[in-house]
Amino acid sequence: MKVLFVTPECYPLVKTGGLADVAGALPLALAPLGVESRVLLPAYPGVRAKLEGVARVAALPGLFGGAGELVEGTTADGLRVLLLDAPHLFHREQGGPYLGPDGTDWPDNHLRFGALSWVGAQISMGRVGGWQPDLVHLHDWQAALTAAYLHFDKESADAPASLLTIHNLAFQGLFPATTRKALKLPAEVLHVDGMEYWDQLSFLKAGVQWCDHLSTVSPTYAREILTPEEGMGFDGLLRARAHELTGIVNGIDLDVWDPETDPHLAAPYSSRRLAAKSKNTAALQRELGLDVRADVPLFGLVSRLTEQKGLDVLLDALPRLVATGAQLAVLGTGAAFLEDGFRAAAAAHPGQIATVIGFDEALSHRIQAGAHTVLVPSRFEPCGLTQLYGLRYGSLPVVSRVGGLADTVIDANTAALRSGVATGVQFSPVQPDPLAVAIERTVEWFADRPAWQRAQRRAMASDVGWGTAAEQDRSLYAKVVEHRLG
Ligand code: ADP
Secondary structure, three states, X not given: OEEEEEOOOEOOOEXXXXXXXXXXXXXXXXXXXXXXXXXXXXXXXXXXXXXXXXXXXXXXXXXXXXXXXXXXXXXXXXXXXXXXXXXXXXXXXXXXXXXOOOOOXXXXXHHHHHHHHHHHHHHXXXXXXXXOOOEEEEEOHHHHOHHHHHHOOOOHHHOOEEEEEEOOOXXXXXXXXXXXXXXOOOHHHOOOOOOEEOOXXXXXXXXXXXXXXXXXXXXXXXXXXXXXXXXXXXXXXXHHOHHXXXXXXXXXXXXXXXXXXXXOOXXXXXXXOHHHHHHHHHHHHHHHOOOOOOOOOEEEEEEEEOHXXXXXXXXXXXXXXXHHOOEEEEEEEEOHHXXXXXXXXXXXXXXXXXXXXXXXXXXXXXXXXXXXXXXEOOOOXXXXXXXXXXXXXXXXXXXXXXXHHHHHOOEOOHHHHHOOOOOEEEEOOOOXXXXXXXXXXXXXXXXXXXXXXXXXXXXXXXXXXXXXXXXXXXXXXXXXXXXXXX
16 A cells, blocks of 8 residues: 655654654554655755755645655665755755744745645655655645645545544634635635635634544544534534544654663663663762662653743642652753743752753653653643553653643553553643642552562553554555545
8 A cells, every 4th residue: 555644843853842753763664564655855954965866756836835855765764755945945055944034933834834744745746756645644734734724625536545543623714715726726625515614714613624634642532522512613524524534653663762762861671671771760869969869769851932832830739748748850941931930940840840941852851761750730631641651661641631641641540450450640620739749659658669670561561663654554544545445
């Protein structure tokens, strides 16, 4: 089977979040299952130079206000990539994939991702590049307009099957209705049964309306987004397609996240050599100015500092964490009130709380290894990666019972402890008191070292790689293609 991924980012070429990891890892995990993938993404500055064997596939004149070309190449890992190289849209010295240097959206994002989607549709129709997929797999709003171009194509009956994965429903690609003509979309799109959303155009809605199937990154999030509380205005639309919505949990890269070989760690360890984990704890405590002690649990937190992640709730619960004697190491960047809050907490409790504001990949590995437990108190979480790293590193996750967190961590309740399956602690709802109780339960559990170590070994044996996700995606592709061929 041949699959075209259309995505705005892809590790290791360009990454702002978890979507990049999926786009970079899933095609490789699918290859041994007989799926031949190509990944289409924009040629942001520097991306083309990271590919090997770059060759031009097609010229793209008249591409939304300028000329572009489609080139192909391969990453060092063997990922086959199609780059949309359009200087007028993507060659920008400063800023990132979505935001300009002033931190706000690029004003022409509709054209930038409209063009990506349009080229995705042309490849899907077999008109560019001489390679036609059986299925086109769209990722988030930036790729979702491909579904509109395919739906309104004069030869749409020949279009391949289509699947939209929603990585985070909070991002819906909303633009003024007046952008419709520049996007070469017919007037019909401006309809409640089209992609009109409160008098605007929503790229994400195009994908939800016109893709053959929808998926998201965990089964629980797939159910949550059908409710008015979590559906972010899309719940009605999604409920209408509930029987065509599948949740598949992401994996993590088991080579990059391996405590036995991780180059960032003070000491390698594994579930057989678990004692060496404590060297990482001591090293982290020294590095961050925490008291070097082994008798209290060290909670780790690596996160974007936003309200989505429930970190205002954690600030409110901090006095109870402090009262247990436990330690906390925070690494994050984001909202000023949260950065200030965690800085103030560290200043008020030197030796017990440490805060590092910034983005630091190496330190994130050292926190996963050195912490005894990782905190993820999110209000909503489509999948979540840091709890998966925590499992792999034997740092038992303390998580809110939402989305992918609910699906990947087994709560240490009495029954789970008795039957020996617990891998962490869950709490609900996302409020200071239940979070504080979860922290206190974790401190108690940690004090029972034999029970804690058994759980660490179980957690480290959890199936968190890409294998299972790839199997599930491959079956889903087969089902969607079969249904399309009818
Ligand atoms: P989201 O995509 O909503 O931010 P995920 O848990 O899916 O949440 O992915 C977050 C990723 O970003 C993880 O790989 C995490 O380790 C990483 N990360 C977040 N904040 C930082 C930081 N300050 N420094 C280093 N890595 C970070």
